[in-house]
Amino acid sequence: MSELLYGKKLDYLYPARHNEINSFIRYLSQKAKDGKYVVLEGELMKLTSNVISRLSMSKRYDALMEMIIMEHEEARKQETREAKDLLNILLDISEDESMEIKLTRENIKALIRDILGAGTDTSAISVEWALAELINHPNIMKKAVEEIDQVVGKNRLVQESDIPDLPYLQAIVKESLRLHPTAPMILRLSTQDCTVGGYHIPSNTTTLVNVWSLGRDPTVWERPLEFMPERFEGKPLDVRGQHFNLLPFGSGRRICPGTSLGLLMIHVTLGAMIQCFEWKAGEHGNLARVDMEEGVGITLPRANPLICVPVVRLDPIPFQL
């Protein structure tokens, strides 16, 4: 990856970046001329997704989305559309005359961009951390695999509808999200003066909630730094914003809208990975454990990528659900 995005190759891709930055500056200068404000977060997101999209596929994000929207619209006319996707649902909403607020094409593109941006990294990194913990805790791994074998068997793949019957897997996911929340800081802006924990917070103040340290608070969690899924067994503690020492998806009005999807993805991906394979740490599968050092980033990545060798556990692998 760094080969691809480094040195000469990066120079080669310069015109696309240059072009996009020019358009961005042009857009800003127009706003300046008109004396209008700019919502920078959205505009910068547009800039970066256009750059990335052009670098990787020679099309601006906007043009790419336009093509995809047009394909969807064509299929909708001919009623040949297959299973619904989010874009189809958003197009349904945008065509609904009875809606109080009209969803524009721009809104649709922005929503899809948000979803792509917020939904991919977080879910992937969560699975990576959870698997790393399991590799380092063979007894917990063994218990999780036994639960899956008992509930699902060996002739079909674990699926979403199995999750309610896999309480130990659920406890593992909660425990991993407690120690490794992929959005370690959440932001809030106070709309009025308030007092939190004895501190006065004036209105219009940006505050950061440190989800990472809430999950490790020794006054709340017993042996907080240990990976112990058992702490959740038989407890009504969940991760959906009701327990303020466990907020991997945030809480309140701005709670992560992808919580359910994210949780489904993590459980099923992790479940299937350990159902079908044993995981040996290291490039040659010869390491006793994997390191758990955290990297730098908004989504709490690992410092070093998790590299391990999958060894088939079920032969044949039951690809059917």
Ligand code: HEM
């Ligand atoms: C393990 C997976 C995920 C984690 C840990 C996670 C975590 C979070 C957190 C902590 C927030 C901020 C919430 C707050 O401020 O209270 C957030 C926001 C958001 N998440 Fe997720 N997320 C995950 C998966 C997803 C998925 C799969 C999607 C979409 C498909 C998604 C879409 C979003 C969006 C659009 C926001 C912004 C919401 C807003 O600003 O109102 N997330 N996420």
